[in-house]
Amino acid sequence: MKTTVGVIGGGQLARMMIPAAVNLGIDIRVLAEDEGMSADLAAVQVGDYRDRDVVLAFAATVDVVTFDHEHVPQEILRELVARGVAVHPGPDALLYAQDKLLMRQRLTELGLPVPDWARVENAAELGVFLAAHNNRAVVKTARGGYDGKGVRLVTHDHEVDDWFAALAEDGNGGALLVEELVEFRRELAQLVARRPSGQIAVWPVVETVQQGGVCAEVIAPAPSSEGRLAQAAADIAVRIAEGIGATGMLAVELFETTDERILVNELAMRPHNSGHWSIEGSTTSQFEQHLRAVLDLPLGATDTRDPWTVMVNILGGPAEGALSARYPAVFEAYPAAKVHTYGKDPRPGRKVGHVTVGGDDLDLAAYQARAAAAIFQD
Amino acid sequence: MKTTVGVIGGGQLARMMIPAAVNLGIDIRVLAEDEGMSADLAAVQVGDYRDRDVVLAFAATVDVVTFDHEHVPQEILRELVARGVAVHPGPDALLYAQDKLLMRQRLTELGLPVPDWARVENAAELGVFLAAHNNRAVVKTARGGYDGKGVRLVTHDHEVDDWFAALAEDGNGGALLVEELVEFRRELAQLVARRPSGQIAVWPVVETVQQGGVCAEVIAPAPSSEGRLAQAAADIAVRIAEGIGATGMLAVELFETTDERILVNELAMRPHNSGHWSIEGSTTSQFEQHLRAVLDLPLGATDTRDPWTVMVNILGGPAEGALSARYPAVFEAYPAAKVHTYGKDPRPGRKVGHVTVGGDDLDLAAYQARAAAAIFQD
Known part of the structure; x- marks a missing residue:
């Protein structure tokens, strides 16, 4: 008797759940939007997540339904719940990732700091x-x-x-x-995981660097965040997770303003780009924790494995040829860099992979991660 | 254009290559002996590895052929090579993992210390x-x-x-x-990886504890091994890898004798139980390194991530019920334990999973790993 997690959506977030599932001995099945997507290895079906019958049939083959994205329509989610399917995060929580107006309204009701x-x-x-x-x-x-x-x-x-x-x-x-328009010093992200039965795990707050509205790199933990800042970020995320009943991973994007406020920017109710560093950088990665949480299993330790971990996205990829053609150069130059690619074809601006480097020296880790990622992006 | 590694054999070693392949963006295809084996997720075919036609057809779909075990017959391996298929390790090296007499003879010729x-x-x-x-x-x-x-x-x-x-x-x-009959103080294992083009990577020597002829636990690095012992073990393994032309992972099982000799016991030419600790305990796991090596890509860093890493096998599993039924108890008690199970049904003495714990304190890590594994084995 095995436990099976069903993931709706075949993108890189579903893909990165596969190693965690394999390690934990959990079966993973993916409902993918298309053939040949990032999570292809675990894809058991190609189908439209907006098609009620497709989703119901898929859900019947798994123990819990979770997501690579937040786009499954509310009416389908609610029908799953009505039929007794475990859905995490559930529709009541997902609503706040699907609709930014409702999110702002709810966070304001909860007394949380927002722009x-x-x-x-x-x-x-x-x-x-x-x-x-x-x-x-x-x-x-x-x-x-x-x-x-x-x-x-x-x-x-x-x-x-x-x-x-x-x-x-x-x-x-x-x-x-x-x-x-918030005048901010920098952007932060706070990752938490919450089980249906209530347990919450919190990672250290991280700094996220955006380029053209897309996450370019993440530094974990956020420099100079120990103490008040880390506590404030964690408190906000825990209050949101509990306030909206989030289950699984929740990423809270934050602004650290020039006038010393922490404001909530966006919510993501799934593993998130700001948590990819945790694959190598934390005892429990966001992907393993997401699986534990949606199965209502006790959560894993969230301590960091290195003083600093830097994750740099590979955006776009090489103008010609496959990403893998750059592996010899990257691996030769940066033997400690952890390279992840998502099985996606290079296209300008597209997130096709990431590189993570950890260590005692933030500058060195950042240099290596950026340099390794740059080799993919001529 | 993706790179595809083909693995013959569907056991837990093939299974544990899957996370490494997914992270690296490498496609992995497994030729499994049966339905529902450990590496089921990547199995594209069930077939007999002693059947020439089955193996040839499988090999035609991948960029390199490697193995979960050493049992593919020499004549099939040699035909693959003759047809230009990349096979790592190759038949000339695998011979010494297939035949212990030839292995002893070759090691003696190489001047290596054997019983x-x-x-x-x-x-x-x-x-x-x-x-x-x-x-x-x-x-x-x-x-x-x-x-x-x-x-x-x-x-x-x-x-x-x-x-x-x-x-x-x-x-x-x-x-x-x-x-x-060697009078030994303890058993050790030395892991190395070697690329076809010659580069070799060496992990620290580890101590392996056997029970009834089966590996029960591994301590990395082997206590009190720094200096002379570590150097001797590494030198022996490098000389063997080069001497027999091993490619991919090579595990050299060693005796540390009561009269201060290091003797070679057995060879395994694939990822090995003595290297499972490296999944969390080293910057590059033996599974990732195996994939890099068989693809002739530059090898990754082999430094340890913690002062001590202890890996304890789950042997047998619970008398009744699934392994996963014990997850709540294990995860609750040991949130830092990394639990791996292989999708195998419990059976007395069978290796069905392992638990790894790292840390600064060897006694504490060993206690936690043993206690977590014990919860699976009532």
Whole structure:
């Protein structure tokens, strides 16, 4: 009798659950969107996660359903739960990863620190917000944005008229989220895992460096974060996880503002790019912890294995040839670098892999991880 | 264009190559002996590795052929090589893992330290050896032994007549290997990896503790091994790897004798139980290194991640129920223990998994690893 975890979505997050599952002796089955995706090895089926029948049939073959992404429609998730399927995270929690307006609203209710924000349905309402915020703001679509998509910096009230028009057209009475443009010193991420029965595990807060709205690198732990900052970040993430009933991994993206505040930016309710460092850098990786959590098993230790761990994304990859053609050069130059590639074809800006280096010396680890990743990106 | 490693044999060694392959972005395909084996996830075919056509067809789908075990017949291996297939380790090296008599002969030619030994074809020859060695010796079948099978401690010349009879019957003119009964302080193992182009990587020598001829636990590095002992063990393994042209992982089992000698006991030409600690305990695990080596890629760093790493096998498993039924108890009590199970059904004495714990304190790590493994074995 084996335990089987079913993952909806065949991307790199599902892929990176495979090693954790293999090590733990847990069977993993993936419902992939297409042939040949990152998690192909564990893919048992190609199908549309928006198709109720496909998802129900897949769920019938596993012990728990979890996700590579947050896009499975609420009505399908709720039907799974109604039929007694274990779904983690569940629909009530996932809602706040699916809809940024609802997320802002809930975090505000929970008394958590967020940027000033408003729900705006038209240019006039946006104009009111802009007037109150020095004519600079960030507008986000409530749904469907990721890696910088669906986010626009605006200085005039008509700069998102196309989005208002699209919302009016789909007739769901939607609105946009507008937020103050936060002056931040740096971005942080706080990873936590939570079991359905309540246990929570917290990693050290990390620094994330974005380029063009996409995560470029992560430093674990965030430099100069011990003490007050680490405690504040952990407290926020634990309060969110408990407040919304998250199960499995939760990543809380944070701003550390120039005026010493910690504000919640975004939530991800699954393993997250900001936690890839934990594969080598922590006793328990985010992927193993996610499996433990969704199976309601006791969580693993989250201590760091090195004083510093630096993870650098491979964005795009080589203009010509396969990523693997660069392995000889990378492995030769950086024998301690841990190289991960996701089985994806190189394409400008695409996350196709990452490199992690740990050590006692942050500068050296960062240098090596960046240099190794750069060899993939000519 | 992806790189594909083909593994013949679907046991736990093939299974543990899967996480390394997934991380590195290498495709892995397994030719399994049966349905539902440990490496099932990567199994693309069930077939007999003694069937030339099966092996040739499998080899045609991969970039390099390697192994979960050493039992593929020489004539098939040689045909693969003749057809231009990359086979690592190759038949010339594998011979010394397949036949203990040839191994002893070759190591003696290479001037390496081995126990006194002889090739014996009958009880009379065995009697001569016994008379010269205080009437105590170890007799081994040249082929087919593992985990204590095919090994017998003898004090009289007729104690292996059944084996002589079997050899006479198969008509291949075979013989048995007889060796002095080594008085040893402890057993050690030296892991090395070697690329076809020559690069060699060496891990620290480890101590292996056997129970009933089966590896029970491994301590890395071997206590009090720094300096002379570590150097001697590494030198021996490097000389063997180069002397026989091993490619991929090579494990050299060693005796540390009561009179301060290091003697070579056995060879394994694949990832080995004595190297499972390296999954968490070294920057590069033996499984990742094996993949790098057989693909002739530069080898990874082999430094240890903790002062001490202890690996304890789960032998047998619970009398009733699945291994996974013990996860809640194990994970609750030992959150830093890394639990690996192999998807095998519990059976007395069977290796069904292992537990690894690292840390600064050897006693504490050993206590935790043993206690965690014990929970699986009531």
